[in-house]
Amino acid sequence: MSAIIEMRGLSKAYGNRRESRLAVKDLTLSIKQGAVFGFIGPNGAGKTTTMRMLTTLLEPTSGEAWVAGCSVAKDPRGVRRAIGYMPDYFGVYDDMKVWEYLDFFAACYDVPAEERVGTTGDLLELVDLSHRRDDFVDSLSRGMKQRLCLARSLAHDPTVLILDEPASGLDPRARIEIRELLRELCSMGKTIFFSSHILSEVADICTHIGVIEDGRLVAAGNMEEMQRRLRPQRAVRMRLLGEAEARQAAKEALFHLEGVTDIQDPPDAPGEIVFDFGGDDANLSAVLTTLVTDHGLRIVSFSEESSGLEDVFLQVTQGIVS
Amino acid sequence: MGSTATGARPAKRPRLWKRLPGAFSRQLLDNPVVRKELRGRMRGRRAFVVLTAYLLFLSCFTSVLYYTYATSAEQPYGPDSYLIGKIVFGGVVGAQILLVIFITPAFTAGTISGERERQTYDLLRTTLLSASRLVTGKLASALSYVVLLIVAAVPLESMAFLLGGVALEEVVISQLILLVTAVALGAVSTYLSSRMRTTLTATVISYAFAFLSTAGLPLLFMIFLPILGFVSGGLYGVQEPHWLVVVTLIYIGGFLLAINPFSALIASELVLVEEQTVFFFSVAMPVSGSPYSQIWLVSPWLIYVPFFALVALLAYWLTVRRVRRRQR
Numbered sequence: 001m002s003a004i005i006e007m008r009g010l011s012k013a014y015g016n017r018r019e020s021r022l023a024v025k026d027l028t029l030s031i032k033q034g035a036v037f038g039f040i041g042p043n044g045a046g047k048t049t050t051m052r053m054l055t056t057l058l059e060p061t062s063g064e065a066w067v068a069g070c071s072v073a074k075d076p077r078g079v080r081r082a083i084g085y086m087p088d089y090f091g092v093y094d095d096m097k098v099w100e101y102l103d104f105f106a107a108c109y110d111v112p113a114e115e116r117v118g119t120t121g122d123l124l125e126l127v128d129l130s131h132r133r134d135d136f137v138d139s140l141s142r143g144m145k146q147r148l149c150l151a152r153s154l155a156h157d158p159t160v161l162i163l164d165e166p167a168s169g170l171d172p173r174a175r176i177e178i179r180e181l182l183r184e185l186c187s188m189g190k191t192i193f194f195s196s197h198i199l200s201e202v203a204d205i206c207t208h209i210g211v212i213e214d215g216r217l218v219a220a221g222n223m224e225e226m227q228r229r230l231r232p233q234r235a236v237r238m239r240l241l242g243e244a245e246a247r248q249a250a251k252e253a254l255f256h257l258e259g260v261t262d263i264q265d266p267p268d269a270p271g272e273i274v275f276d277f278g279g280d281d282a283n284l285s286a287v288l289t290t291l292v293t294d295h296g297l298r299i300v301s302f303s304e305e306s307s308g309l310e311d312v313f314l315q316v317t318q319g320i321v322s
Numbered sequence: 323m324g325s326t327a328t329g330a331r332p333a334k335r336p337r338l339w340k341r342l343p344g345a346f347s348r349q350l351l352d353n354p355v356v357r358k359e360l361r362g363r364m365r366g367r368r369a370f371v372v373l374t375a376y377l378l379f380l381s382c383f384t385s386v387l388y389y390t391y392a393t394s395a396e397q398p399y400g401p402d403s404y405l406i407g408k409i410v411f412g413g414v415v416g417a418q419i420l421l422v423i424f425i426t427p428a429f430t431a432g433t434i435s436g437e438r439e440r441q442t443y444d445l446l447r448t449t450l451l452s453a454s455r456l457v458t459g460k461l462a463s464a465l466s467y468v469v470l471l472i473v474a475a476v477p478l479e480s481m482a483f484l485l486g487g488v489a490l491e492e493v494v495i496s497q498l499i500l501l502v503t504a505v506a507l508g509a510v511s512t513y514l515s516s517r518m519r520t521t522l523t524a525t526v527i528s529y530a531f532a533f534l535s536t537a538g539l540p541l542l543f544m545i546f547l548p549i550l551g552f553v554s555g556g557l558y559g560v561q562e563p564h565w566l567v568v569v570t571l572i573y574i575g576g577f578l579l580a581i582n583p584f585s586a587l588i589a590s591e592l593v594l595v596e597e598q599t600v601f602f603f604s605v606a607m608p609v610s611g612s613p614y615s616q617i618w619l620v621s622p623w624l625i626y627v628p629f630f631a632l633v634a635l636l637a638y639w640l641t642v643r644r645v646r647r648r649q650r
Binding site: 052055056057058059076077080081083085087089090091092093094095096100104105107108109110152156 | 354355357358361362365366440441442444445446447448449450451648
């Protein structure tokens with residue numbers, strides 16, 4: 001997969017020559033085609049500034065960025081053709097009907113008039129707003145407006161979607177709807193670059209993440225790789241048949257195995273054992289084989305506990321807010 | 323080198339006159355902003371209420387003018403219809419200019435700043451809509467309503483034709499001045515709208531500009547007139563100045579007179595009546611010592627129309643540049 005978004009040494013300073021503040025510092029990042037990239041970081045970390053530079057709204061102070069092969073600085077029109085942008089606010093015309101809103105933006109993206117009727121219908125169906133086609137935008141709920149804005153950003157069938165906090169301020173149902181929509185868009189082959197504060201959501205749908213703090217990219221990569229890299233000790237949880245004797249035998253067996261550390265009885269789950277393991281998948285498989293064949297333990301479940309995105313986030317950030 | 327790598331000549335760009343219909347269509351007829359704005363503007367009661375109120379005001383004003391003159395004229399055979407025609411026509415055009423000055427900033431000062439306030443400006447800027455199409459669309463749709471107001475009042479002006487005393491040239495000149503005033507004020511207000519953060523600020527400054535260009539310039543002229551009188555010696559009886567100084571001052575005074583819509587209209591009418599010309603006329607040289615016996619002057623509308631057309635073009639160009647510029 002080739003990189004569809006590329007940033008090299010991207011920086012943005014606000015203020016004048018005497019007193020300027022760097023909002024984004026030397027950001028270098030590649031996002032592959034078809035990826036769902038979650039851009040996370042505390043408030044004021046530089047997420048929106050980065051997105052505004054990528055969408056050609058903001059001029060970078062230094063560095064370069066390309067979207068779908070088009071330079072943000074030299075070919076803004078090419079970039080605009082490739083992206084669908086949804087900012088962290090609605091941006092709707094209250095005196096317009098739902099279909100007029102989509103038709104207007106489709107026309108702004110040079111979608112021919114004869115195609116616009118079909119496009120508008122398809123988009124409304126995608127975001128489940130067909131039944132509100134002739135209603136005024138003003139009468140829509142917050143979640144519906146957000147879905148409409150997402151439909152607007154798809155009016156010209158872009159390859160890349162840049163979404164700034166797409167689920168912020170929405171109720172749980174609306175959040176789930178947006179998340180499902182993003183999943184659907186991902187299955188349609190769109191590359192999605194989005195920022196969010198809700199880490200569980202990012203973890204749910206992202207293939208890649210980038211963590212930004214105080215304008216600097218502190219970590220980026222494949223979701224699983226990141227978790228593994230940031231937490232070298234894998235937590236493994238296993239459940240056994242039998243009473244305390246079986247658990248004691250298992251603990252003793254584990255104690256003598258290479259790479260196993262910190263064996264615990266989790267208080268929340270009696271009958272289970274949790275231990276840290278420092279080896280790779282093959283070594284972990286060997287541990288399981290030894291426990292079953294050599295020690296005759298009757299294991300019901302044996303699984304690696306995934307470290308949450310919260311852990312990753314807390315580990316790579318230092319709580320610095322610009 | 324003038325040719326591509328394959329040796330084929332690059333496609334020749336069509337001549338300007340061939341590109342114009344396409345550009346016109348793209349900028350105006352096929353402009354989504356025009357369609358959206360017109361749809362929004364004509365939706366609901368507001369547009370019709372404003373139009374009705376405007377025509378009612380003009381009708382009442384015309385009736386009052388007619389009635390006042392008809393009852394006050396002490397002619398043995400009734401009021402002179404020639405004069406009534408002129409008064410009605412002048413009154414309607416004067417009231418129209420006043421209304422255009424009041425209405426145009428209100429319609430155009432929120433065009434760009436309103437997009438910012440609705441948080442739709444950035445959305446538009448990330449589309450393929452060019453800055454020139456956005457500005458043209460905004461300006462054209464706002465001005466189209468002002469033009470509708472001007473055109474809607476034509477039947478009232480045509481009453482003057484029934485009464486007599488108004489020539490076609492007068493109608494054309496007055497409509498040109500009205501149109502250019504609307505376009506210039508609209509373009510300047512749109513520019514201010516692109517500069518200001520809020521619509522309120524843009525509206526206040528737009529009205530200040532409209533007030534200065536209509537009331538401020540006559541004030542300047544009134545200040546300038548005594549200087550002209552002093553220099554030419556006519557008022558104070560001092561020694562005669564050089565003819566070049568006098569001619570320059572006459573041209574400056576004439577220019578100041580010509581760039582105000584009211585004085586331009588009145589002076590153009592006077593030139594038409596007194597000098598029997600629409601374009602150029604001459605007056606006798608007021609001072610001696612000049613190799614020329616006459617000074618050539620142009621009818622004020624010939625200065626007003628190109629001057630404000632240029633102001634409009636400049637404001638339009640600045641607005642497009644402003645909208646095109648990326649945030650720094």
